[in-house]
Amino acid sequence: MTKKYLDMAARAGLRGRGDVEPNPLVGAVIVRHGVDGGEDQILGIGHHCRFGGLHAEREALANARGNGFDVAGSTVYCTLEPCCHVGKQPPCSEALIEAGVSEVVYARRDPAEVSRGGHELLEAAGIKTSCDDVSELAVSISDPFIHMVKAGLPWVVVKWAQTIDGRIATSAGESQWISNERSRAMVHRMRSRVDAVGVGMGTVLADDPMLTARGVRRVRRSAVRVVFDTHGRFPVDSKLAESAGAYQTVICTSRPEHISVAGIRVLECPALDGKLDLKAALRLLHVECGVSNILIEAGPRLLGSLLDGDLIDEAVVHLAAGIMGDDSARACATGRECSSLDQMKRFKLGRVKRVGDDVHLHYRK
Template sequence: MPWRAGTAGSPIAECTAYVTLEPCGHTGKTGPCADALIAAGITRVVFARHDPHDVSGGGASKLQAAGIEVSCTPCPEAQRVSDPFCRRVTQGLPSITCKWAQTLDGKIATRSGHSQWISNETSRRVVHRIRSRMDAIITGIGTVMRDDPLLTARLPAGRPPKRVALRIVFDPAFDIPHSCQLVQTSCAIPVGTPVRTVDTMPAGRAPTIVCISDHAYRSQTVKVDSLSREGVTVIAIPEHGRTMPSLEWVARELVRRYEVTNILVEAGGGLTGTLLKAKLVGELHVFIGPRLLADDRAIDPARMFQIEHIQDGTELALRRARVLDGDVELKYRVVKP
């Protein structure tokens, strides 16, 4: 039967609670988890790591003060669940996953850029579920110009996504057209607003943020104003003398402005390679379709590297492998960038 913390007759009184992260001790979007555990009559709490946040931490002390036995038992699998949150809190960086579909010989598109569809419908449904759990989805202007994507999570009927991700376009030269779907379906999101949930989002719309160079921002003010009126947020990236604006700066700015924790990258080889080279990527999610292109001018999933020795490549650890109606899904953790 349903039961709410703080009501009489708790069915979990005198039980042990096992949680991934130290229960919070403050009131944020919800009440303190520590208070709920106390009200439930829990007698012992085991968690995998302490909460590093200077605001939400301290729940263990509150539990102990209430006479509850508390222990921190490190567990790598449980800690991976809270890794993205801890990375955001301690380093000011989001956790970034790069996703792509490729042929068996490692190509994401033909030499002309055609890629629909390498993966099958089952794999694409999985991708929509992944999107529904993300705070933001990043793509490059090349993908926008070639595919005109929506970058939204479209789940089966009756299963609305838990959140609508911010849609981020990395576009240093500010080439994004007004007619693309990312502009036409955008809605504004004020600075300081945490990632929005579905019930606060206008129907059929999602925030679009275009990251452009500082030079483009200053030289194309009319276009900046025009897109802003259409609900698009335009962010100028400081260049600091670089030939390429800093992707790390963009990642940190998304954390600062919108409390972004998890980012999915769906982009071409240039942007994906740049993120890997900058050591910003934590996971790879790859879908392999049963097809060969055998064309040395077909497009690779990641570029920007010039590597002479195998040991200098990005080292990965396989976390999951499964067959999806003929496709193969592989999920990797980056061990050594």
């Protein structure tokens, strides 16, 4: 039962994606458990809907009241430990205490110094409180937030489209388009929900991308466009440069003196072995530009470096139903040494989705 309700809370929490960050995605479900074999009754469901808005527990309480239910004596399932501090909203723990709930089950302890402690507050008020990691989904929806708080880094999602034989471009660098139209529409939706969309200089030179979210019904946030450009080679006649007045654009470079394009923000980053120190660049993007998550549409060299630096939190691979069969076509990642299988980077497979003849594969670190 606990898993069922925590899963439900997590699915509610996921609805806030793109609207609540840098706050965590949180969902909550209020249940009155049936007695003597009677059926459970769901009194209310809520999620954190927008940054600065009501937290999930208060949304669920309001939902229950709106449904005409008294929540006294009920059990609350939420994905994150209820907060106990006054931020943009009053503490959720207090609301749960005032509402007279009997039990609170949450999936993950709050790592943030300012807001943790809800567990103790609830217990002190006589509410049975426990942390239960039985739902993988409920635990994992807080991953980006916890990563940001603990590591001081944005959550990195890399995305690429490849053929069955793992090629992302022809030998001449042509990659538009490997995946189908529906997959590409999905990429635009992904762009519309993140703080930043990044590419390496190789992709800027080969594809001259815009990196905007087009054809999306509701753009939840306007992503900052980021270019990782070690040597300051960013072309002034690129689409990114020409549209910099309309869309926020940041160049991460160790040679800021080489870049002077109106409307572009230049972030000076250190270099390591002749390449941008990507960890330092990501940290600066978080600290200086408030980036809590970034979608990197990586070419092979950038992907190789991100793998080497262990910087990939999530990977989305659009597998197209084609084979190039050409030795000189570009592999999805290059520049690494992998002479033994120990050096191979492994991921956990999450969601798999068929989209026409393409397959979308979601991986986690």
